[in-house]
Amino acid sequence: MVGLGAVPVLAGGRRGGSAAEVTVTMRALYGQQNSPGEEITFVFQERENLPPTRDNDVKVQVRACALSWIDTKLLSEIKLEKELLPVGREISGVVLEVGRKVTFFQPDDEVVGILPLDSEESGLCEVILVHEHYLVRKPEKVCWVEAAGTVRDGVRAYTALHYLSQVSPGKTVLVMDGASPFGTIAIQLAQHRGAKVISTAYSLEDKQYLERLRPPVEGIRQPLVARVIDVSNGKIDVAESCLEETGGLGVDIVLDAGVKLYSAEDESTSKSQLLPHKHDIITLLGVGGHWITTEKNLQLDPPDSHSLFLKGATVSFLNDEIWNLSNVQQGKYLSILEDIMKKLSSSIFRPQLDEPIPLYEAKVSMEIVQKNQARKRQVIQF
Template sequence: MKSVCLKREADGTYKPAYTELPPLQPHRGHVIVEVKACGLSPVDVKVLSSLHDGAETLPVGYEVAGVVKDVGQEVTSLQVGDSVIGLLSLASSCSGCAEECEMSELAVVPKPESVGFIVAAGSLQPALWAYTAVHYLGNVTAGNTVLICDGATANGTVAIQLAQLWGAKVIATASNHEEAEYLEKMKPPPACIINLSKTRSFVENCLAETGGLGADCIIDQGVDLFQSGERYSEIVLTALSHEVGTVTGERRRITKHDAISALAVGGKWITSMSQLQLDPPDSQFLSMKSASVSFVFEHAWMLSARQHGKYMHILEDLADKLNKDILKPMIHHTVSLLDACSELSTLSSHLTGKVVMKI
């Protein structure tokens, strides 16, 4: 059985590699899924290594769509031949980027017949991220104004659609003309698109669009910690170096001060910046606005058994919305299993849409 993993090199770094494994046998309550497609995302090696106690090889690929090949004891809701979708836990020893993987019966839902394997796999991680940020952390409802940064990415596209579906007014940022053009073609498009490559003052544009009140919820996929021209601190550079598939080249995005300044009173700032540094003046500014900061880490649902019900709610609602063509994820392109290793090192350069491995 062919699989892709991250293999530790002599210098301690991890790099994508192919491996041959014996056929998998299902444990109690688990099924073997013949992988038809797997969404690819940048990998945080530091987190993975800590979960796997610094193992020589680490699994890669978690967003799986496939067909049940074998079932273990006490599996009652699935049978061989069922088409399913689901996400592997970061703590799983299996790679989803493989010919087959083992998944818990309780971690998958049926794939709608009208939805292809590629679209299903490509929507899993963006949807889990978007539901976590927009619904569970942002509590976005009708009448709210939501600012979604990097709206043309796979995560941003789904977050925009969910916020619009729940009645919110959406402001989205774009890093360049191509991203802005993509956002303009969405149906419906965001109420306001702020092209960061053209505007001189993001905060002024955001406040003008909200009548001076600011956004009720700001959702980012990373922010700059300092103003343009200032250098990253050593801790941020170190954090970025732990991510496989993350290009650290220049990219226009808002700063942490921009986010705080654009927040409304009582607003919620939902950030993906795990190494966020808030100075005392930042905290005081947030406090004076009675605002809050939350961190979105979509894999937390699979790492905590107590939150399993929320994870299953997201999967079931996603499957329903895909079946009804309510959610339309953006697929950038597909690659074969043989090309997956080289693809993992360039994932973040594809700014619009999701890359999917197909078999």
């Protein structure tokens, strides 16, 4: 795996323009963390002029930027802590200028992409510099907000269902919390690939939303989700429901949204009460099944491992930043971004987005996102 040193790093703020240049002042949003473990506060910073456009840089006028949770622990582990953390990495916009070695784009192209982890640029800024290898063209049919709001969840869904498991016709996929922005895209990708989808719902509203999901083809009334398991009242057994739906064979692919590690685990939040126990997931997995987990601190006891061994099942960890931590598969990553935009253009992907938010409300919206209190994807529109 190639280290972070191989990933192109932007030079934001390192070099100033010439004295003859007209000074342009722009505001950008950054996160500030005074000490480890402390809550991030978000502040707007004034910035004057961008550094000169380097050979492989693309100058982009940002039209929309989606907000995502900042993983400060990951940034600390890979030595990317900064006094000011750039906010907003999923962007869509128009190319204003390109460096002399840029081959993929030219001025006026409409683009979309995810800024790298080591970027010094905040996506919540009117104009930014991006290395060309982090961008793809945005289809004309796709609006700015949908492009920026879908790209990260699309990458996560592809990573889970294509690279950590092989979704294919006839397989059964369980998507936990399917009404979330990520769950929605994962359901649509799995169903498009011919899989049978089961999903859990955390509320009556979520259940109704999932039951209304339909394929984009007109005239087809069959829902995307074959069975919605409402776990909001705590009375329904997820493992039992999945085994019943699959005739006792179990599920081929499980995509969780967090799990309970212990029976006596602190359930201080209502969401933690709704999470399945790790034993439930192992129970409902079929022979040769794949469990894709978002639980970075997952602990499996010897009996858990033995059960997985008997089923020939696998556990994989979903870290969608892996594409940014290593550029050894850069071409594959760009192909994923392009395919996400194609599916968005053909309405195969229909994201779970909130109403577009103006820039002056970005600080408040980012605070909500950082506390994991947003149920729909938040997108800032310029």
